[in-house]
Amino acid sequence: MQSVPKVGIYCRLSIEDKNRNGDDSQSIQNQKAMLRNYCLERSWEIFDIYTDDGFSGIDRARPAFNRLLRDCEQNRIDIVLCKDQSRFSRDTVIIEQYLNDRFLEWGIRFIGVADNADTDNESYGTMRLFTSAYNEMYVKDISAKIRRTLSCKREQGQFIGSFAPYGYLIDPADRHHLIIDEETAPVVRMIFGLYVSGKGYRHIVQKLNSEAIVSPSAYKREQGSKYINRNADSSSARGLWTQSTIARMLANEMYTGTLVQGKSHHISYKNKRRKKVCPAEWIRIPNAHEAIIDADTWLRAQARLQSNTRVGTRMQTLSPLSGKIRCALCGRPMKRNVYYNKAKTIKYYGLQCAAYKSGAMNCPNTKTMSGKVLEQTILDALNSIVSQYCQTDEIRFTNIYEEQLRALEGSLAKRLEQHASAQKRLIQMYKDKLDGIIAEADYSLFRQNLSDEEQSLTLHIDELRQQIAEARGRMENAPGQKALIEQYAHFDALDRTVADEFIDFIEISMTNDCGEREIHIHWKI
Numbered sequence: 001m002q003s004v005p006k007v008g009i010y011c012r013l014s015i016e017d018k019n020r021n022g023d024d025s026q027s028i029q030n031q032k033a034m035l036r037n038y039c040l041e042r043s044w045e046i047f048d049i050y051t052d053d054g055f056s057g058i059d060r061a062r063p064a065f066n067r068l069l070r071d072c073e074q075n076r077i078d079i080v081l082c083k084d085q086s087r088f089s090r091d092t093v094i095i096e097q098y099l100n101d102r103f104l105e106w107g108i109r110f111i112g113v114a115d116n117a118d119t120d121n122e123s124y125g126t127m128r129l130f131t132s133a134y135n136e137m138y139v140k141d142i143s144a145k146i147r148r149t150l151s152c153k154r155e156q157g158q159f160i161g162s163f164a165p166y167g168y169l170i171d172p173a174d175r176h177h178l179i180i181d182e183e184t185a186p187v188v189r190m191i192f193g194l195y196v197s198g199k200g201y202r203h204i205v206q207k208l209n210s211e212a213i214v215s216p217s218a219y220k221r222e223q224g225s226k227y228i229n230r231n232a233d234s235s236s237a238r239g240l241w242t243q244s245t246i247a248r249m250l251a252n253e254m255y256t257g258t259l260v261q262g263k264s265h266h267i268s269y270k271n272k273r274r275k276k277v278c279p280a281e282w283i284r285i286p287n288a289h290e291a292i293i294d295a296d297t298w299l300r301a302q303a304r305l306q307s308n309t310r311v312g313t314r315m316q317t318l319s320p321l322s323g324k325i326r327c328a329l330c331g332r333p334m335k336r337n338v339y340y341n342k343a344k345t346i347k348y349y350g351l352q353c354a355a356y357k358s359g360a361m362n363c364p365n366t367k368t369m370s371g372k373v374l375e376q377t378i379l380d381a382l383n384s385i386v387s388q389y390c391q392t393d394e395i396r397f398t399n400i401y402e403e404q405l406r407a408l409e410g411s412l413a414k415r416l417e418q419h420a421s422a423q424k425r426l427i428q429m430y431k432d433k434l435d436g437i438i439a440e441a442d443y444s445l446f447r448q449n450l451s452d453e454e455q456s457l458t459l460h461i462d463e464l465r466q467q468i469a470e471a472r473g474r475m476e477n478a479p480g481q482k483a484l485i486e487q488y489a490h491f492d493a494l495d496r497t498v499a500d501e502f503i504d505f506i507e508i509s510m511t512n513d514c515g516e517r518e519i520h521i522h523w524k525i
């Protein structure tokens, strides 16, 4: 009688999985429940549950993962059980090294429940490589397709958002068209009216809140939309109007009847970060829907918005790096000094250790750093990181294809050899029968077995040849994919969003004798 196998359950959730809205099928809880049941149904013993929360499948430094591998090596486990192969690893090298090599050596069986991966299953060997390469390819391919479809719809003037801007509703008769929301459009007109008549943001916000007019985010919640404002500060979360809401609305060209879309792109299929597109490249379709704001009011509002930025009112214009820059010597923040050219048309800024500005004067890092130079330095560093990321990504990507092709060609060669040997044995046996070495009855039996084997080999060989042709096709398409990624992965300007996504903080050291100074960027990536 066989003893009860000991199972190591491995669960993993990456940060990207968590961000996926609403779908918690991947959650650790769900993975555990599913795998526990799987063991229960088979009366297997659970040795331990290993959980890595917030780790990517290509990360090799996952603590629970490494503990699992140690327990495997020490023969404490008979079966490693995961939801699917990609939970275990998305790294083809790791998959090969463990599932196809060490685990066999240690006598460990691997089971991926959802994708039917089972190292005890004979067909698993050939499927394994495919699954891991396919897992990666699939994501890349699908996201490119979605992007193409969406940009096509945008160019046709179809609204593709999932919620209408405040003042509009999605046309119940056509979800790609906007209609005026009679309840909120008057509020939009009031805001523009107050602004062009000379009232400031603060005044407008106070008026709206004191009249208890429902704010855009609160209105959306009331309408039962799933909309979540990621940038929401505490007051807009409470359903109040904020100055930034007003600023965004005043600059929103949609209110003139022009459909404006394509304001940001995804950087690459691997992350959800979005890159802002410069306004000249936005897709604009005039008269796509009814205007709430007439052309005259719109132009007056824009003129006032423009003049505001030029005189530099202390409105929300948060510098992209504000709050992120520290003095490398004393750790104080570097404070911004704003100055203008004589005509007051161009704004500059410099950064200086707060010790100097506050009058403490006890930090030797006194020289001002030009904001423009700093931003350019960061931008260059960022672009170089992103392009490196794309390149390594590309290398991995073609390697996987090559590996895939080599594996397929390897198994084809093996099958052809087996096929030839089966045929040789058939001929030999026939000769043996003629020579009277084997009896007629035995010959028939052997012959039947051998031709069954030959037939299944022929089928297998055809299948492999087809898979090889497909793999070659994929290799040829790889350069196109690369161009696509590169197109989405270059930053022309450093704005607040980009800075927030990529930069934790920056340390600026003292100027040395040659007038150089070190800038240490602490990346979030």
Ligand SMILES: [Zn+2]
Pocket (backbone or CB within 6 Å): 327, 328, 329, 330, 331, 332, 353, 354, 355, 363, 364, 365
């Ligand atoms: Zn300092």
